[in-house]
Amino acid sequence: MPSFAELYAHLSTHNQCHLLQWWDHLDQRARDRLVAQLESIDFPLISRLSHEGHEDCSSGRDRAARATPPTQLIAQPKSPEDRDLWQQATARGESLLQDGVVGAILVAGGQGTRLGFDKPKGMFPIGPVSQRSLFQVFCEQLLARGRKAGTVIPYFVMTSDATHDETVAFFEENHFFGLKSRDVYFFRQGKLPAVDDQTGQILLADKGEIALSPDGHGGMVKALRTAGLLDEMRERGIETLYYHQVDNPTAIVCDPAFLGLHEMHQSDMSTKVVNKVSAEEKMGVLVSVDGQTQIIEYSDMPVARTREVEPDGTLRFRAGNTAMHVVRRGYLEELVDQGRDLPYHRAHKPVPYLAPTGERIQPEPTAKNAYKFEQFIFDILPMAATALVVEADRAAEFNPVKNQSGADSPDTSRAAICRLNREALRAMGAKVPDDIQVEISPLLALHELGLVTKIKPDQPIADGTILTP
Incomplete structure (x- = not known):
């Protein structure tokens, strides 16, 4: 591990000596961890990025x-x-x-x-x-x-x-x-x-x-x-x-x-x-x-x-x-x-x-x-x-979960999943009421004969149905 003097000299060239302010308060384990962090930093890069308008x-x-x-x-x-x-x-x-x-x-x-x-x-x-x-x-x-x-x-x-x-x-x-x-x-x-x-x-x-x-x-x-x-x-x-x-x-x-x-x-x-x-x-x-x-x-x-x-x-x-x-x-x-x-x-x-x-x-x-x-x-x-x-x-493809409520929330995403699953089941001939919650495992949905073998023509689908292989 580099000495305190070596670390200080290195940091001084980048105006970052304050990072060693609490060195004397640290035990050896904490010092080792801090040194590892310091060695992972590209100081010239950070210096360049810190100045507004730099090309980086x-x-x-x-x-x-x-x-x-x-x-x-x-x-x-x-x-x-x-x-x-x-x-x-x-x-x-x-x-x-x-x-x-x-x-x-x-x-x-x-x-x-x-x-x-x-x-x-x-x-x-x-x-x-x-x-x-x-x-x-x-x-x-x-x-x-x-x-x-x-x-x-x-x-x-x-x-x-x-x-x-x-x-x-x-x-x-x-x-x-x-x-x-x-x-x-x-x-x-x-x-x-x-x-x-x-x-x-x-x-x-x-x-x-x-x-x-x-x-x-x-x-x-x-x-x-x-x-x-x-x-x-x-x-x-x-x-x-x-x-x-x-x-x-x-x-x-x-x-x-x-x-x-x-x-x-x-x-x-x-x-x-x-x-x-x-x-x-x-x-x-x-x-x-x-x-x-x-x-x-x-x-x-x-x-x-x-x-x-x-x-x-x-x-x-x-x-x-x-x-x-x-x-x-x-x-x-x-x-x-x-x-x-x-x-x-x-x-x-x-x-x-x-x-x-x-x-x-x-x-x-x-x-x-x-x-x-x-x-x-x-x-x-x-x-x-x-x-x-x-x-x-x-x-069909973009229903993200980004917010706790409102647009792009769990509620809107789950509603989309149910809608897509209802559409898939109707395409197989099933009778699917509007707005029910239904879920199809991808293991079944992507199987060549998955839904075909599970769903019969005019089969009614109940609310809360989960279809798995």
Whole structure:
């Protein structure tokens, strides 16, 4: 371990000596932990990011001013020609799955705090009847998709320090929801320090602890490499990765049509979008800037631009980001090997900290005192040689759980799940009353003959029905 003098000399070159203020109050274990944190920090990077206007901090509003609607967009099928294309894509995607070259990535580093749930969000009980967790919904989809293709689809689950241990334990307690433990890989996203918004100095959370926060879902690329998982993917023959986030239970995990369109267009990265319900909806939008496909966060899009309309009255910037992507594994390796780092986004936030007096300060929610830095996975889109945008069926595929009540809440998401299940049962000939709660396990829904063998013509379906294999 470096000496105090060596640490102090190193920190003094970056104006961060205050991080050692409480050194004499720490026991050896606490000192070791603090030194490990210090050694993990790229101080020149943090110094650059702390200064407003530096090129490492994304200039979203500048890009928004030059944005036009995305050019390379495949819309939902409407004509016979469209439907033929999507059928071809589905067949191509199913072939990729059968070849065993597809893996899935789940971003699950968030807590369920905004839902009033004090555990990892993936543990949230979203099943309208069964109370299945989000994790179970996704794992059963993946398991069923693999069984249908006659292969195994490995699952790469990105956690954070806040969710890692509970997430791993939850999977173990539930026997990985039918998946083999050897096919589920957990890895932690990285962290970056928060800095004082006036001085640029790194904040302390405690006398021997730096105020660190997750580095965003864009940190996934580095985290995969650090965990050795890009090498593992290559060794397993994984060439194509389906990416999704933990809050959308109706995402079609490893959607064959999406995989097929991505492959047919030889895309480095493809992304799904849905039409925004209004100009005010808080969604990032897919755009083209200087010929490059990009996503601009809603907070960076001027109000006037969000309200622009086409001649037919539809929103000009309506392609909302769903956080469902397909990416070529080799492309991620190229980004890392070539040192092509993603831009950093700086967020002004209220961050608890330890004052120089030793007092612990808890800012009010509106008292923003610090900057946090994040990378976003969608920022690899403009770096791609080829990028594709695919429109999803919003009603069927995008029903996220983001808020405790109102729009995008557990109530709206569960209602959507029930609606989709009622529609599936009616398509099989069952008699399904409106507004009843009914749930179909993905293990049954994705089975070739699952519902056909379970449902008879004119079979009545009762409220609270759960259909499983």
